[in-house]
Amino acid sequence: MKKLINDPNDVVAEALLGMEAAHASLSVDHANKIIHRAQPPRPGKVGIISGGGSGHEPLHGGFVGLGMLDAACAGEVFTSPVPQQMIAAIKLVDGGAGVLQVVKNYTGDVMNFDMAAEMTASQAGTRVVSVVTDDDVAVQDSTWTAGRRGVGVTVLLEKIAGAAAEQDRTLDQVADVARAVNANGRSMGVALTSCTVPAAGKPTFDLGEADMELGVGIHGEPGRRRVPLAPAKDIAAMLLEPILADLPFTSGDGVIAFVNGLGGTPLLELYIMFNEVNTLLGQHGIRVARSLVGSYITALDMAGTSITLLKVDDDLLSLWDAPVNTPALRWGT
Amino acid sequence: MKKLINDPNDVVAEALLGMEAAHASLSVDHANKIIHRAQPPRPGKVGIISGGGSGHEPLHGGFVGLGMLDAACAGEVFTSPVPQQMIAAIKLVDGGAGVLQVVKNYTGDVMNFDMAAEMTASQAGTRVVSVVTDDDVAVQDSTWTAGRRGVGVTVLLEKIAGAAAEQDRTLDQVADVARAVNANGRSMGVALTSCTVPAAGKPTFDLGEADMELGVGIHGEPGRRRVPLAPAKDIAAMLLEPILADLPFTSGDGVIAFVNGLGGTPLLELYIMFNEVNTLLGQHGIRVARSLVGSYITALDMAGTSITLLKVDDDLLSLWDAPVNTPALRWGT
Amino acid sequence: MSENLSAAAMAQWVRQFATLIAQNREHLTELDAAIGDADHGANMDRGMSAVVKALDDAQPTAAGAVLTGVGMTLISTVGGASGPLFGTLFLRMGTALGDAGEVPSQELGTALRAGLEGVVARGKAELGDKTMVDALAPAADALDAALAEGLPLADAVARASEAAATGRDCTTPMLARKGRASYLGERSVGHQDPGATSVALLLEAASELGR
């Protein structure tokens, strides 16, 4: 295992020390592993927290700041945080208008955030609403299963809901915006290599030199199927077709197109992918209203990419354009 | 070779298409492979161009925009651009106040930029000044050799000189600022894996599972020596000690501390490295005035990191803090 | 394990479980790598190490309190799916045992069933969904039946352990419908469920102490 780390057990704690030292706008509650804005909550603003297993950086801690999250709870690598963390985070960010929890749809995340909401409601009386993202079309959806995984849409949702909260919309309104984002967003990813969980010390899966894992999860969960390596053009089509078919997106729609790197893939390749995505969308008559290209929701050191499309109306678009000032996304401020 | 590309020969051209599509603030001259601001040059402002081989993204194209570069010339992967590109870029960005060329110290880059400056001077009469970065302490310096490589300082220089130009400082003043940055900045890097040049199709060097290459170059040039893998804490010391000794930096100095990822290394690890760097600097009494953590000058898909320290005075610091609005660095606007 | 459930016996069981988890840490992680995210071994080991540490620091004097303490520690140190689920399992078992210092051994059956119900309430998994429930439910059934037959606790626990092991093995051909493995659809078939494997270790720990 080749990683810039010390003891695998200290990975999360030490990264939080680094984040705190690097960003004056952030504070860290090290006991509870919470990254939060250095400024106290603005009264009347809905607080937004998120969190999840670590290993997806900059998600979520890198999205804490004006116009996005108020706090992020960092779990162990690929393991959701525990209820105590969310309870403490809710307390930190509560400005009297209630708190929205952004939860990616994994059994562990959902249960731990739910327990936190239950305990907070019974103890502190703060109103807590959870919105769950489940945008990964690689997973067969069904009410009989855990449903789909939450992936790339989470980034867009945190930005857009964050902007809505900054406008002093109510908790229900912010939650509605968040649900609209999840309802209109779809994603799918592909891995060229496995990731290596530090505590495991070896790659999660073996992938032949000529193979890739189509529909991989951001924790290295196996995807739809293993297929031969393909040119960027074909990969873009393999990822886009299921996305486009699922919502479905139709000609004339405006979208935010998000090409994401999974941690081990350089920007050069992401721009090549974006070029293919942009071309394919043009062929489908879909208008790229905004775009985002970079590594924003990663799977440790995995080489690969995911594509997320979010169908936008004017409200979502103006919320996307609103000022944001976080370590990983920043504009308009 | 596992890459999100089509034909290796089309890598640069297709990435430029993607960049142009992704960023409304940029335009691309595809014939000359120049990324430039969509806005025409502001009369009276010194134009700043840079460029070099591709494969270091976001450097340089991702740094084109308000407060930083006016244009970037993209060469083939790891191969400097040709004079015609710089000649065309100089013409594009000339606002009547002359043009600064930021050149990394590689024989090819220096020669091609020099030829461009010579030809421009003899043809168009535009005043062109080149500033060469040579901050890599891994390389033994000597007047008998090609000197040191230009690496991480280039990013900081482009930001700071860009801010100086935006203030309508003269070409000589901007060049002086640029030289001051290079004179006060030092870097060193380490590779955990080789990069793979697309046209070569296989890793540039073999590196054992338990080894790393200390002092590696951003083109996969071999470094000072091959050493066993080490914890982040020790790697930080191995990189920092030669840097600190070289200028030398002394107790009480304020620095911009820049922990850079080489393309295949995720942010999680960079924050762990930054924590170690920050701690070590504290032990040396060196004050981290500002910091930058992320993958800004990469070596394709190489896993590894580089550390850059820039000793700053008030002028350099206020230029660093000045507004910048580019795809890869953005604040204050 | 004596015929009355004491705090000491409960602590011994929990410590033995922690030992088995530590020994099987890599195995559990490998099972999770195949159909999940390669952290189940680390998760359970982190939690059970914290449990042992807490027991070293201060051990409750009531049997039930030992188990609720374990549940609280698991919930606050594990995270993921197994944190709330194993946490709930122990919490409910402890609550079912009540406040008494020692409780009659039959109560273990009641406790295990309460724990199972807690897990089902939290995770909504049914039998056959390829989760820890597939080991836990047969174990609870076997324990109840054995105790009803009037078997001594040690024998009853041994039967429950066998049932858990069989339940664990039966997860291999199943198609996952809950938890992370469910994302795999058909590709989850042919792999043993990590959580069910941990449950089997929990019952194995009990049965080892009974021997």
Added chain:
Amino acid sequence: MSENLSAAAMAQWVRQFATLIAQNREHLTELDAAIGDADHGANMDRGMSAVVKALDDAQPTAAGAVLTGVGMTLISTVGGASGPLFGTLFLRMGTALGDAGEVPSQELGTALRAGLEGVVARGKAELGDKTMVDALAPAADALDAALAEGLPLADAVARASEAAATGRDCTTPMLARKGRASYLGERSVGHQDPGATSVALLLEAASELGR
């Protein structure tokens, strides 16, 4: 190669050089990977492919103009260190041959020396710095000497080719003091210089045509 240097002969030489570069593309890249950045083969091949394409489109009628055209094409398509250096080499050779349609074969010696001087002026490398100069300078010396001895062009070129090959081989034990390999210091020792290898191919191309 005839005793007068015609545009056709120059074009034939250049085309043969392009062929040898294409055949040695991987070899050149491997040499560059060891002490540089693994692009010399791609660089030279990209440039010489463009040269051949330009010659296919329109071939100048003067010997010198063929070579200056090659130089311009290399400068505008190669980049890196080899673009300006090989570009300058051909530019200066072409300029030295002048505007005449055909020039006497002795002029090739003058041209190669002019090219060498251009490379040294541009790159500041001295003999022994482990660069293309270490193959080019001995080749120019050998060609001059052979032509001065009155050897036929074919034989003179063959001698120059041998000298270039020897010069190329001599770069292996050298410590690089110019170009990217110089960053390696002591670690550059024991590797053959890629640029010198390309120069040896250039002279080999000439000598093959002479046979």
